[in-house]
Amino acid sequence: MTHPPGFAEIKRVLPHRYPMLLVDRVVEIEPGIRLTARKAVSGNEPWYRDLADDTPATGYAYPPTLLVESWCQAAGLLAASEPTWDLAGDPTNEPPGGLTGEPPRNPASGLDRQDVPTGRVLLIGAITGIRFTGDVFPGDLVEHRVRLVRSVGDTAIFEGESLVDGRTVVEVERVVVALRPAAELAGATQPPRAELAGTAQPALTG
Amino acid sequence: MTTSRCSPVAAAGWRVDRGGTGGEGETGGGGAPGGDPVLAVVRVDPAEPVFAGHYPGFPIFPGVCVVECVHRTALAAPPPSPPPAGLVLAAVESTRFLSPVFPHDELTIKLTWSPEGPQWRCAAEVRSARGRVAQVRLRYRTGGDWS
Numbered sequence: 001m002t003h004p005p006g007f008a009e010i011k012r013v014l015p016h017r018y019p020m021l022l023v024d025r026v027v028e029i030e031p032g033i034r035l036t037a038r039k040a041v042s043g044n045e046p047w048y049r050d051l052a053d054d055t056p057a058t059g060y061a062y063p064p065t066l067l068v069e070s071w072c073q074a075a076g077l078l079a080a081s082e083p084t085w086d087l088a089g090d091p092t093n094e095p096p097g098g099l100t101g102e103p104p105r106n107p108a109s110g111l112d113r114q115d116v117p118t119g120r121v122l123l124i125g126a127i128t129g130i131r132f133t134g135d136v137f138p139g140d141l142v143e144h145r146v147r148l149v150r151s152v153g154d155t156a157i158f159e160g161e162s163l164v165d166g167r168t169v170v171e172v173e174r175v176v177v178a179l180r181p182a183a184e185l186a187g188a189t190q191p192p193r194a195e196l197a198g199t200a201q202p203a204l205t206g
Numbered sequence: 207m208t209t210s211r212c213s214p215v216a217a218a219g220w221r222v223d224r225g226g227t228g229g230e231g232e233t234g235g236g237g238a239p240g241g242d243p244v245l246a247v248v249r250v251d252p253a254e255p256v257f258a259g260h261y262p263g264f265p266i267f268p269g270v271c272v273v274e275c276v277h278r279t280a281l282a283a284p285p286p287s288p289p290p291a292g293l294v295l296a297a298v299e300s301t302r303f304l305s306p307v308f309p310h311d312e313l314t315i316k317l318t319w320s321p322e323g324p325q326w327r328c329a330a331e332v333r334s335a336r337g338r339v340a341q342v343r344l345r346y347r348t349g350g351d352w353s
Binding site: 050124 | 208264268301303
């Protein structure tokens with residue numbers, strides 16, 4: 001890695017876009033092991049748009065569910081750095097894909113941000129033990145720390161925490177994510193249809 | 207239109223029912239231990255802001271927004287005796303995502319409360335026309351401080 005992955009690299013890896021692209025910068029990465037990323041919370045985000053002017057200060061706490069989403073997107077960026085996972089790498093984009101700055105390992109199956117349905121998406125399959133231990137407000141810089149616990153095939157388990165000014169605001173015991181073809185999900189748009197056993201919500205998101 | 211809640215889900219079409227009565231924002235305790243569960247129906251509006259970026263050209267309701275719907279339902283139908291300070295989300299104890307949610311889907315949320323020491327746990331099952339969407343267990347503390 002020659003430089004910390006910034007917003008351009010993040011957009012190349014994650015298919016999320018405004019207002020749901022909730023990671024701003026990767027500040028540290030050991031590919032396949034751990035990653036630290038930042039999310040800057042702004043009162044200009046759409047979630048604050050309709051708040052009444054007399055909303056009390058506590059009403060401006062950032063939604064905990066979006067903190068989870070943001071953390072999971074950081075996990076997705078770590079997954080993209082894992083050699084056996086091929087999330088990054090749109091062959092039509094420059095510079096070459098991957099948060100490590102290496103060439104795409106398998107461009108043909110990489111995510112193309114312009115055509116998500118033909119790519120693969122990272123799905124949150126299960127969440128266990130996320131604790132919220134503090135509020136986050138506009139102006140806060142959230143630091144997500146993500147560690148890969150283990151990965152088997154196209155499924156990976158992550159743990160970690162989120163901090164603001166050194167204060168832990170979220171503790172993550174376990175999040176299970178899986179890499180799945182987006183077309184598999186697109187097929188679910190044709191009801192009635194049997195439940196998609198074993199599939200999950202696109203999650204890098206969640 | 208203004209609101210007092212900061213949320214990623216705008217959810218214009220929302221209905222919370224307890225034993226045949228209903229209406230968004232209704233308070234007064236539901237889903238009590240041993241009692242009837244809280245039932246909520248959320249219509250997933252294609253105009254939800256999250257769809258613009260999740261994902262462009264391929265709108266899927268984020269899993270965390272399904273959890274948010276459960277959270278909002280829990281706040282709208284709190285357990286029988288919440289203290290004046292109200293409920294604060296303390297933990298997502300567990301969540302399993304079982305099938306995706308798309309614009310126009312109608313989500314049915316069945317929620318029950320149970321005491322967990324000084325805190326409260328809500329267990330919810332979320333379904334759409336295609337079957338089970340998610341199983342969600344949230345834990346709430348009471349009071350406004352992080353002590």
